[in-house]
Amino acid sequence: MVEIVEVGPRDGLQNEKVLLPTEVKVDYITRALDAGIRRLEAVAFVHPGRVPQMADAEAVMAAVPRRPGVTYIGLVLNRRGLDRALAAGVDEVNMVVVASDEFSRRNQGTTTAEALDVWHEVAAAGIPASLTIAAAFGCPFTGAVPVDRVLGIAASALQSGPREIAIADTIGVGVPTQVRTLAAELGALGVPLRAHFHNTRNTGYANAVAALEAGITTLDASIGGIGGCPFAPRATGNIATEDLTYLLHGMGVGTGLDLPALAATGTWIGSRLGIQVPAMLGRTLD
Amino acid sequence: MVEIVEVGPRDGLQNEKVLLPTEVKVDYITRALDAGIRRLEAVAFVHPGRVPQMADAEAVMAAVPRRPGVTYIGLVLNRRGLDRALAAGVDEVNMVVVASDEFSRRNQGTTTAEALDVWHEVAAAGIPASLTIAAAFGCPFTGAVPVDRVLGIAASALQSGPREIAIADTIGVGVPTQVRTLAAELGALGVPLRAHFHNTRNTGYANAVAALEAGITTLDASIGGIGGCPFAPRATGNIATEDLTYLLHGMGVGTGLDLPALAATGTWIGSRLGIQVPAMLGRTLD
Numbered sequence: 001m002v003e004i005v006e007v008g009p010r011d012g013l014q015n016e017k018v019l020l021p022t023e024v025k026v027d028y029i030t031r032a033l034d035a036g037i038r039r040l041e042a043v044a045f046v047h048p049g050r051v052p053q054m055a056d057a058e059a060v061m062a063a064v065p066r067r068p069g070v071t072y073i074g075l076v077l078n079r080r081g082l083d084r085a086l087a088a089g090v091d092e093v094n095m096v097v098v099a100s101d102e103f104s105r106r107n108q109g110t111t112t113a114e115a116l117d118v119w120h121e122v123a124a125a126g127i128p129a130s131l132t133i134a135a136a137f138g139c140p141f142t143g144a145v146p147v148d149r150v151l152g153i154a155a156s157a158l159q160s161g162p163r164e165i166a167i168a169d170t171i172g173v174g175v176p177t178q179v180r181t182l183a184a185e186l187g188a189l190g191v192p193l194r195a196h197f198h199n200t201r202n203t204g205y206a207n208a209v210a211a212l213e214a215g216i217t218t219l220d221a222s223i224g225g226i227g228g229c230p231f232a233p234r235a236t237g238n239i240a241t242e243d244l245t246y247l248l249h250g251m252g253v254g255t256g257l258d259l260p261a262l263a264a265t266g267t268w269i270g271s272r273l274g275i276q277v278p279a280m281l282g283r284t285l286d
Numbered sequence: 287m288v289e290i291v292e293v294g295p296r297d298g299l300q301n302e303k304v305l306l307p308t309e310v311k312v313d314y315i316t317r318a319l320d321a322g323i324r325r326l327e328a329v330a331f332v333h334p335g336r337v338p339q340m341a342d343a344e345a346v347m348a349a350v351p352r353r354p355g356v357t358y359i360g361l362v363l364n365r366r367g368l369d370r371a372l373a374a375g376v377d378e379v380n381m382v383v384v385a386s387d388e389f390s391r392r393n394q395g396t397t398t399a400e401a402l403d404v405w406h407e408v409a410a411a412g413i414p415a416s417l418t419i420a421a422a423f424g425c426p427f428t429g430a431v432p433v434d435r436v437l438g439i440a441a442s443a444l445q446s447g448p449r450e451i452a453i454a455d456t457i458g459v460g461v462p463t464q465v466r467t468l469a470a471e472l473g474a475l476g477v478p479l480r481a482h483f484h485n486t487r488n489t490g491y492a493n494a495v496a497a498l499e500a501g502i503t504t505l506d507a508s509i510g511g512i513g514g515c516p517f518a519p520r521a522t523g524n525i526a527t528e529d530l531t532y533l534l535h536g537m538g539v540g541t542g543l544d545l546p547a548l549a550a551t552g553t554w555i556g557s558r559l560g561i562q563v564p565a566m567l568g569r570t571l572d
Contacts (some may be wrong), residue, residue, distance in 0.1 A: 174536075200565050201533075202511075202532075202566045202572065206533065210464055210495075225488075234569070243489075246487050250459075250461035272468060280486060280487050280522070283522070284487065
């Protein structure tokens with residue numbers, strides 16, 4: 001069994017040019033729940049001038065359906081974001097620490113070490129908190145990221161008791177051998193792991209299989225495969241929830257998700273954004 | 287070390303609406319060679335009314351550069367195609383046997399068993415011959431294809447001494463567990479294997495990794511990731527040579543190929559076809 005954490009409403013939308021009305025975002029989230037999603041990164045509490053698509057985070061959280069067993073995650077980068085997330089009533093927060101200082105400064109205006117300090121503050125807020133190590137597989141500005149750098153961040157973060165630590169290939173440069181190395185080294189630290197892949201160079205699904213087979217059973221994905229980081233050049237979409245689910249079901253791995261409903265939602269969100277989504281499954285069904 | 291067999295000029299082009307002039311096809315092939323490709327499915331000798339893009343197969347073969355160490359493969363489906371391939375001076379022929387009778391009839395007008403009879407004739411022609419088992423992972427008309435069906439075809443084909451047998455996921459429905467099962471079962475028969483994946487549902491690259499790790503070191507791919515079967519509904523492209531090469535190099539697996547040259551060729555063939563090619567690598571470099 002794999003738990004897919006749906007990140008389309010946050011990572012998926014944040015890099016899209018078309019700003020969706022709040023009610024369409026709530027519709028996207030509701031359709032995800034109807035397809036079986038139970039844990040969902042719904043919004044980011046970040047500066048609306050920096051990420052305009054997330055400006056209505058409070059309004060989205062006020063309108064989403066509250067159902068038993070459904071967990072809403074809010075992404076935060078700092079204390080102010082944490083306070084907004086708590087006030088908006090999220091069930092869980094996810095904090096991002098970028099593995100390279102240069103990308104960290106561009107993404108959130110701090111060094112990696114400063115972001116880790118914020119993480120410890122976030123983790124102490126009394127709400128379940130997880131950490132995403134962004135650019136864990138490579139940085140768009142400085143290239144290769146040493147495994148020891150990622151391990152050091154994880155070892156520090158672990159002191160504050162994260163629900164889990166996600167290794168994120170933010171710019172889609174990673175390959176399966178890297179996934180296995182990181183999974184083994186982080187696993188040896190006793191870190192509960194999640195993985196987050198982008199399909200920028202068509203390695204994302206192979207990486208997901210490698211993660212699964214290395215024992216990582218919680219995977220981020222976005223319905224439609226939309227997404228990307230506004231502060232990384234040429235960043236493109238997350239692995240698509242529907243294509244990942246197709247792959248997992250084909251391998252005999254359960255997800256609890258309704259594949260046709262996911263594929264239809266991917267096609268639908270593409271129509272709302274005026275794009276052909278990167279997910280492939282919907283194209284086989286049109 | 288992996289040998290990538292470039293199939294863009296054949297499988298890649300055959301499903302494209304824009305008919306390319308012969309000289310552009312020869313340019314595509316020449317660029318592939320310049321990027322390090324040494325074995326290439328250049329043309330198909332099939333009915334020009336059925337596959338118009340392949341109508342100039344003889345003219346293409348007459349114009350391609352002949353270089354030491356370069357092998358040109360011609361695809362054939364019957365005796366007439368074989369005679370044309372021999373007259374055109376290909377170095378090797380590849381015959382297709384479709385694993386399901388229904389798809390076989392639509393693809394080449396024969397049952398699977400009748401196609402196998404043709405294969406034995408082709409293999410006796412005195413030129414290196416390989417066999418592709420199409421729809422080995424599933425049929426667009428009849429669904430699942432039993433492993434025993436593929437094994438039976440391979441066992442029969444093996445009697446005529448193929449250079450290799452390719453397992454082809456013609457419609458891109460396969461997943462890594464299937465790849466491992468087929469590779470193990472066919473490997474136990476002593477079959478020299480090649481694998482051929484389409485990325486129709488985003489499983490192609492994960493399948494390629496699974497094939498490699500199951501010991502298959504010869505993989506088909508098309509520069510640009512173009513392709514598909516004209517006789518299968520909604521068929522889409524092969525895995526892209528450049529994206530596969532990126533993945534392999536990242537895993538420390540050599541290919542002998544020049545990655546920037548491949549990516550540039552993928553973007554170039556897209557411009558000649560008037561499409562954005564499915565390959566992703568070129569988009570990160572534009």
